[in-house]
Amino acid sequence: MNTEKIVEKILLIFALSATLVIFLIILFLFKEGLPILKKEGLGFILGKVWNPGKEIYGALTFIVGSLSVTFLALFIAVPLGVSCALFLAEIAPKRAESLFRPVIELLAGIPSVVYGMFGLIVIVRFIKVSFDVPTGETVLAGGIVLAIMILPIIISISEDAIKSVPRIYKEGSFALGATHWQTMRRVILPTASSGITASIILAMGRAIGETMAVVLILGNVEMIPKSILNPAEALTSVILLEMGEASVGSSHYQALFAIGIILFIIVMILNIISVKIGVRKK
Amino acid sequence: MKDKHVYAILWTSTILTATILIFILGFVVLKGSAALSIEFLTDIPREGGEAGGIFPAILGTIYLVVVALVVAVPLGVGGALYLVEFQKENIVTKIIRFGADTLNAVPSIIFGLFGFVFLVYYLKLGVCILSGGVTLAFMILPTLLRTSEEALRAVPGWDKEGSYALGATKLQTIKNIVLPQSLSGIITGIVLSIGRAAGETAPIIFTAAILNPVLPKSVFDPTMSLPSHLYTLVSESTPEKLVNAYGTALVLIILVLITTYSAMLLRKYFTRHVRR
Incomplete structure (x- = not known):
């Protein structure tokens, strides 16, 4: 591979970095947050009480x-x-x-x-x-x-x-x-x-x-x-x-x-x- | 409605908007100048920041911005070079642009969450300048990519073609023709990013910020910073003791004024330079 090709590949990776970051953000956000959303279901969105001490999570x-x-x-x-x-x-x-x-x-x-x-x-x-x-x-x-x-x-x-x-x-x-x-x-x-x-x-x-x-x-x-x-x-x-x-x-x-x-x-x-x-x- | 009434409404709206800005700036400058002194800029905070100065916060903000730039500038400018010089519009450039646009819309607090779980916790970097700076880098990346792309696209095609006609390779053309001509445009984007990175609070509060006035020894140490220090002072001090908060806000505002003004000057220079 000549230098130009190598530079092109490196720049492609740079150009894709923003896309990689957004992918990682989605990945980590859902990895940490999805379990409780699944457990609480719609109650998480419609519940009015937010009491972390009693593990009640309603974000309405x-x-x-x-x-x-x-x-x-x-x-x-x-x-x-x-x-x-x-x-x-x-x-x-x-x-x-x-x-x-x-x-x-x-x-x-x-x-x-x-x-x-x-x-x-x-x-x-x-x-x-x-x-x-x-x-x-x-x-x-x-x-x-x-x-x-x-x-x-x-x-x-x-x-x-x-x-x-x-x-x-x-x-x-x-x-x-x-x-x-x-x-x-x-x-x-x-x-x-x-x-x-x-x-x-x-x-x-x-x-x-x-x-x-x-x-x-x-x-x-x-x-x-x-x-x-x-x-x-x-x-x-x-x-x-x-x-x-x-x-x-x-x-x-x-x-x-x-x-x-x-x-x-x-x-x-x-x-x-x-x-x-x-x-x-x- | 008659035209003159409409004109009156539009003039009033605009003057009102300008007045709001002048009022905010005037408020911060008037209140803040009482605190501003050489001691304030060079002393460490005392009594929870209500007395003393803000030196560690100034230093911390400089460190954070430098780390953010070191990471984001090569990625942003390099990425823009790829989009402009190496690739025709296709699915790859669509993905790159979509990624950058999406990242640009992400709220700052989500960057904070992400920086904490990914850099501080998952990569085990801990709460430190590196984590905070890289989080800020992610935030300013889309702006850098876009402004650099605009600057690179403004280089006239015949200059590049002339370079190729003389037998220069693509890399030589980029180095000798494209980058020098687009430099002021690229720097404009960088200067604007400095202003933005220095003022962001939410992304660094979980990733880099501490309250104790300890000077960091390396990028692996946590640090104070101007916006997080201001947040702590405003949310915890009683109204009579806000003098140092005003001073901190003034330092931040001065920074924003400098970066905005230099970006405007650069842009003027840039447009004149390219039109020739």
Whole structure:
């Protein structure tokens, strides 16, 4: 074999490393978590009681906690993010665009633990005072901070989608006498809708998988939140908070990996949907 | 709705988003600058981190990032070279891309679980810099692969063809034409990965992080790190004693500002350089 062939083989192995890692992640996650999922069956997902001391494992409260804070975050971030994307793609003067672009990059770059600190000290206190609740560590606080964290994804991917709407569509609409807003609403947004939806689903995956911010802000109270002013606990938080006390191989340890499996499956489904939607249009 | 109303809404949304960022940055800078001093950067933490400095955490984060880069850069850049220079689009490249995209979507806490069960426990590396750094490497790998691929693809075909026409081999062409021309693009990806790896908490908390301010002697020792130290301070200190947490957050933010800004500069240079 000549050098070129050897280099090619080595580079192939390098290229496949990411695939190998994802394979190993799935393998080890299921190896550790599957036994308890099999034993507990649907009860693991539908059970409301989580008591590792008595070996009772029902993850419903955490699933509801994760989903409620995620949907609240989307509720806040989608209108705001799509508006910013429309601004960038449709009306932004060059100066405003060049000022705003670094804003998105920096928002995306701030570490999640810093968002968590900011949320705990500013947002949580603000909510405690302004809504007069016993604790500000609530779904609302978590939703607000997660919304800020997923804004960059929604803005940048939606902007790409809006910018890829063919110019003739717009010009046709203008030629028919439509105003800019009518064109945005009837032509641009519908044409870009699949890309925008893909960005929202991707953002949802990020929000569900987010750990450090939610663990600091949600209050980590094991209850199904009845309103957005209740505390909650997320799937990711349980893993982070309880891994330290679960001894390797115990049922508690396996249950935490089982939560990891649930999280992994949710995120993978969202990822596949967003890829499928994003691709279909192209 | 009239156009001017819509414009007003879009302007407001954008200004609001920018204001949020300025508010967060301003908060961390104002609160953190009270803690920031030479002693803070060079002293070890005292009284559970509420007094003293953060030197071991800074050092630990540097070690973790270096290990992550040493592992991930060759894999990412090499993998991208394979995709761009050695292989036409086929089932193999599809698998490679699918693997990278999937890995990119994995939540950070799952990397933490995986790093613990695979590196710390199964490979018996223990809780140490190596385990944490390799876990971080897995996390930044997809980004490195993608940014390097973009940079390599931007090298004009005629430059490569010119090199081949002069009788250069593929390896010579890669070494003399492709890599030098795509270098700034590849470095942009690396710089962005540094910012990301330095700020990640969940992947290292089970694999590398400890709370005692002991300086690591080798990659087989555990270490403090900036994000995990910040997490401990924020979750355990009382509000009056958060000064050092603000200082730690400021150091992290400064790091992110530097990496983001240099990546932007590099990208500007890169686009100008390639268009020529």
